[in-house]
Amino acid sequence: SGCGKSTLLRCMNRLNDLIDSVRIDGQVLVDDEDIYEPGYDIISLRRQVGMVFQKSNPFPKSIYENVVYGHRIAGVNDRAVLDEVVERSLKAAALWEEVKDRLDAFALGLSGGQQQRLCIARAIAVEPSVVLMDEPCSALDPIATGRVEETIEELKHDYTIVIVTHNLQQASRISDYTAFFYLGQLIEHDPTEEIFTTPKLKQTEDYVTGRFG
Template identity: 70%
Template sequence: MPAPDSKKTTANSSPTLIEIKDFNFYYGEKQALFNINLNIPYQEVTALIGPSGCGKSTLLRSLNRMNELIEGIRREGNILLEGQSIYDPKLEVISLRKRIGMVFQKSNPFPKTIYENVVFGLRIRGQSNKSRLDEVVEKSLKASALWEEVKDRLQDNALGLSGGQMQRLCIARAIATEPEVLLMDEPCSALDPVATAKIEALIHELKKDYTIVIVTHNMQQAGRVSDKTAFFYMGELIEFDETEKLFTNPSKKKTEDYITGRFG
């Protein structure tokens, strides 16, 4: 892990947690990512933006190796988490996913009770101590700002919650196992403005404890929630900078065209 004084580097003001090095990614014959180099800083929110099909979700799903569920993929280059390759054959994908939680575009609570949803990650690791589980449920639901709304119906089916509540439950489920990184794949795209505002406020709170990488289509949202923004176009990383700088004074013409709405 780079020393804290690496602040001097232009894009990175805080230490790097995830280092993406010369990363290429292919779906069969089709190349989706071209030579990506990106350092994701520790305990900040990094937004990945760009038009549809630009590879931002592919990159995000490479970070916890969820892409491996797809047939016929291939990659080149490497991704380091705290200096260790996530593709190291000695590293179990299961323990990697324990360190990197994920929230999906479409909320996907399990058809179980709210309680069982939150403790799922602990249960599959063999944790069955009731008081410990209770504690985690309360902590996670409080951290995801859902506790007050559901504390009296923890044993109800999670599918009875509203869309925004379900998404916050998924966040609670992801942070229950205390990962270091939280990946969010367009977490608000299926939500109404009120629920979106709640999630965005939550992201602000969570960045105190977690490193967050968020993919979003919504540029205003990227502006509101992120510290750093990476702009992708056609599988290439065009620009990566402080969010404020990227939105007000982009250094590349493509970025400017995109954020001013000339295409995309």
């Protein structure tokens, strides 16, 4: 906790721009373009790089209107198009079968796990290339966590997913690559299997084996 994981994540869609005291050095490349270059289109960036937060944050609207929110802002009002977006996104987030008969229901009436999957559906509805997830399961029970993890496993075939987690078991289950941060520094980054079985650094080994942390 407090080692900079979430701060780094927010660098990837420039949410840290909203914090006056933040200073950022270096580059973040999305499709080979540095998103911190002067004049870079931040609105376009946030269309490409979606985000799911630690605490689910559905809008106080219907399930349907949550999913199509981005399209409404872009001026899309064709019902057939919006219906397709809702079905596609909710299916991808493994929520369609649970809500397909109550799309007009208030989103805040869903369970915590369902709300988080709705937020995932909302994030992918505009078809970003990257989805950032900041501890998306930390407030969920084990069953809801399992469903979100299954959703992530499916989504990673179509999206680049960057996820922050304190849960070592979760990282080992769902990630292809793992980065270990400690006290604001990136200590080691490698394929997940290597990090958890043959880490290069003793500090990483001590952490993944539970000797500290």
